[in-house]
Amino acid sequence: xxxxxxxxxxVAGHTAASFASDWLGKEHxxxxxxxxxxxNWIPSNIWVGVGEMSKDEVVFPLAPVYEKAGVDYRQAxxxxxxxxGKADSDAPYITIEYTGQDKEGQSEELTYxxxxxxxGPKLNFGATPGLDAGHTVSVCTxxxxxxxxxxxxxxxxxxxxxxxxxxxxGTGHGMCTCQGAAFExxxxxxxxxxxxxxxxMAEITFITxxxxxxxxxxxxxxxxxxxFVTSSKVFAESLYAERGMNWIIxxxxxxxxxxxxxxxxxxxxxxxxxxxxxxxIPPFAGVGFTAFxxxxxxxxxxxxxxxxxxxxxxxxxxxAYENWKASDWPRTLQNPDYxxxxxxxxxxxxxxxxxxxxxxxxxxxxxxxxPRTGMPSAMMGKAVAASICDMIKGKTNEPTHTxxxxxxxxxxxxxxxKGLFNGTAAAMTVYPIIPDFEKYPxxxxxxxxxxxxxxxAAHWVKHILHHAFIWKAKLxxxxxLIPE
Amino acid sequence: xATEHVKHIEAYSPQFGTMIPSGFQKWLRTCVLWQLVRFVxxxxxxxxxxxxxxx
Numbered sequence: 001x002x003x004x005x006x007x008x009x010x011v012a013g014h015t016a017a018s019f020a021s022d023w024l025g026k027e028h029x030x031x032x033x034x035x036x037x038x039x040n041w042i043p044s045n046i047w048v049g050v051g052e053m054s055k056d057e058v059v060f061p062l063a064p065v066y067e068k069a070g071v072d073y074r075q076a077x078x079x080x081x082x083x084x085g086k087a088d089s090d091a092p093y094i095t096i097e098y099t100g101q102d103k104e105g106q107s108e109e110l111t112y113x114x115x116x117x118x119x120g121p122k123l124n125f126g127a128t129p130g131l132d133a134g135h136t137v138s139v140c141t142x143x144x145x146x147x148x149x150x151x152x153x154x155x156x157x158x159x160x161x162x163x164x165x166x167x168x169x170g171t172g173h174g175m176c177t178c179q180g181a182a183f184e185x186x187x188x189x190x191x192x193x194x195x196x197x198x199x200x201m202a203e204i205t206f207i208t209x210x211x212x213x214x215x216x217x218x219x220x221x222x223x224x225x226x227x228f229v230t231s232s233k234v235f236a237e238s239l240y241a242e243r244g245m246n247w248i249i250x251x252x253x254x255x256x257x258x259x260x261x262x263x264x265x266x267x268x269x270x271x272x273x274x275x276x277x278x279x280x281i282p283p284f285a286g287v288g289f290t291a292f293x294x295x296x297x298x299x300x301x302x303x304x305x306x307x308x309x310x311x312x313x314x315x316x317x318x319x320a321y322e323n324w325k326a327s328d329w330p331r332t333l334q335n336p337d338y339x340x341x342x343x344x345x346x347x348x349x350x351x352x353x354x355x356x357x358x359x360x361x362x363x364x365x366x367x368x369x370x371p372r373t374g375m376p377s378a379m380m381g382k383a384v385a386a387s388i389c390d391m392i393k394g395k396t397n398e399p400t401h402t403x404x405x406x407x408x409x410x411x412x413x414x415x416x417x418k419g420l421f422n423g424t425a426a427a428m429t430v431y432p433i434i435p436d437f438e439k440y441p442x443x444x445x446x447x448x449x450x451x452x453x454x455x456x457a458a459h460w461v462k463h464i465l466h467h468a469f470i471w472k473a474k475l476x477x478x479x480x481l482i483p484e
Numbered sequence: 485x486a487t488e489h490v491k492h493i494e495a496y497s498p499q500f501g502t503m504i505p506s507g508f509q510k511w512l513r514t515c516v517l518w519q520l521v522r523f524v525x526x527x528x529x530x531x532x533x534x535x536x537x538x539x
Contacts, residue, residue, distance in 0.1 A: 234502055234503055237498070237499075237501075237502035237503075238502050238503040238504065238505065240499070241493065241498075241499035241502050241503075241504055242489075242504055242505055242510075244492045244499075246498070247498060379537060379538070407537075408536075408537035408538075409533040409534075409536060409537045410533075411530045411533055411534075421514065421516065422514055424513055424514065427526045427530075429529050429530060429533045431533055431536060431537070449532070449533055449536065451529055453522065453526070454513060455512070455513040455514070455518075455519050455522055456513060456514045456515075456516070456519040457519040457520070457521075457522035457523035457525075457526055458522075458526060460519075460523055461523065461526055461527070461530075483534045484534075
């Protein structure tokens with residue numbers, strides 16, 4: 001019997017655990033280690049953050065699902081990785097510290113034959129002074145979104161009393177990713193204000209580390225509209241302009257105070273923005289594991305990149321932007337030194353960012369870091385699980401499945417307001433996620449696979465996806481038929 | 485009024501340099517019949533994308 005240990009139960013980890021337990025059956029052991037007791041369909045946190053959904057609609061308890069699937073669920077956080085075992089044992093193991101199951105604070109060693117790191121990110125609120133001080137809100141977790149909605153409701157009450165309010169939504173650091181979440185939230189807030197009849201009482205501004213609106217951390221995208229090949233810059237700017245919303249681009253928020261942020265722009269100038277309500281996305285970092293060899297020497301830098309994400313089969317020495325290629329991106333997601341360790345989702349270390357690197361004249365890097373949430377995360381989790389299952393069953397010693405972001409597309413449905421007949425969303429497909437300028441000269445993407453439009457139909461798609469993915473995550477009948 | 489949908493744009497503001505949808509385009513976005521067509525189209529596009537992406 002082999003044991004597969006999966007650290008993390010987000011989109012990548014839960015997908016890997018679900019498929020691995022299905023494919024391996026009872027002959028082998030699948031163990032999931034996550035500090036969380038609940039699974040969260042994060043894309044719908046946006047709707048929680050504007051009061052259109054309750055927390056209960058976007059989360060469910062993990063324990064019964066894993067019990068049904070035969071997965072050994074440990075509510076614990078992984079602390080360290082020991083890929084060579086220890087002095088008296090060659091068995092690789094991780095150390096975990098329980099956060100629930102009536103074992104809070106207890107530590108344990110958990111041996112593995114194969115390990116998947118799918119821990120997702122650490123929400124690095126500490127990277128920007130004041131971002132963790134409660135002056136702003138976030139929608140990164142369901143609880144954060146509930147709090148955001150409470151604050152938004154208070155704001156709406158003030159507007160109904162005739163007080164004009166300033167709203168600032170965007171990224172809280174120059175190295176943030178997940179601009180899509182901020183994008184969705186600002187449009188949902190604007191939609192909510194219209195529904196409440198107070199839109200004219202709010203001045204709404206988007207602040208972003210993107211060098212242009214519509215970069216989305218992917219260097220933007222192009223698609224065919226009305227006989228033109230149009231940039232996502234025009235698409236995104238149009239959406240903001242149509243709604244009378246302002247934007248600040250190329251901004252590194254360097255300080256958050258009560259009612260005010262200060263920021264540095266790509267041209268080196270400094271600025272301030274005042275707010276009565278602000279939702280700022282924090283930057284992401286690896287969760288901060290340590291790793292040790294058999295002798296107990298620290299090998300964290302061997303297993304993890306300086307940002308805390310795990311090294312895999314990527315080309316980490318690609319050099320300057322001019323040398324970057326789509327093939328720099330990992331395919332098997334296997335660690336090069338320890339072949340029984342894989343990383344999936346946000347947890348793997350990208351070889352470099354996707355957007356062109358930029359910094360201010362003061363040397364401050366201001367560019368989005370690569371998005372790898374949602375569909376890519378799920379596809380990586382499934383591919384890694386498939387490779388490991390083949391290896392466990394003795395079919396091969398090498399990974400049999402790949403999930404390179406340079407060979408896969410992504411579908412993104414960004415809500416712009418919820419409502420069965422008056423909701424809208426932007427539906428975008430991009431192929432491939434990593435622009436391949438050798439294969440697709442000019443825009444780097446297949447114009448037949450890269451599309452964008454806004455409308456009610458996309459909202460319906462988003463709403464259906466909400467229910468479909470929660471159905472799938474609960475492993476209800478037919479879950480394997482729902483694609484990633 | 486023909487310019488109703490652009491009257492909030494200030495000259496030489498950032499919003500001045502981009503496309504603004506016409507009233508008809510905005511109407512199409514929530515026109516149920518047209519959106520049923522787009523719903524089918526979006527699903528086809530996403531299905532094609534998924535099929536191309538699995539290796």
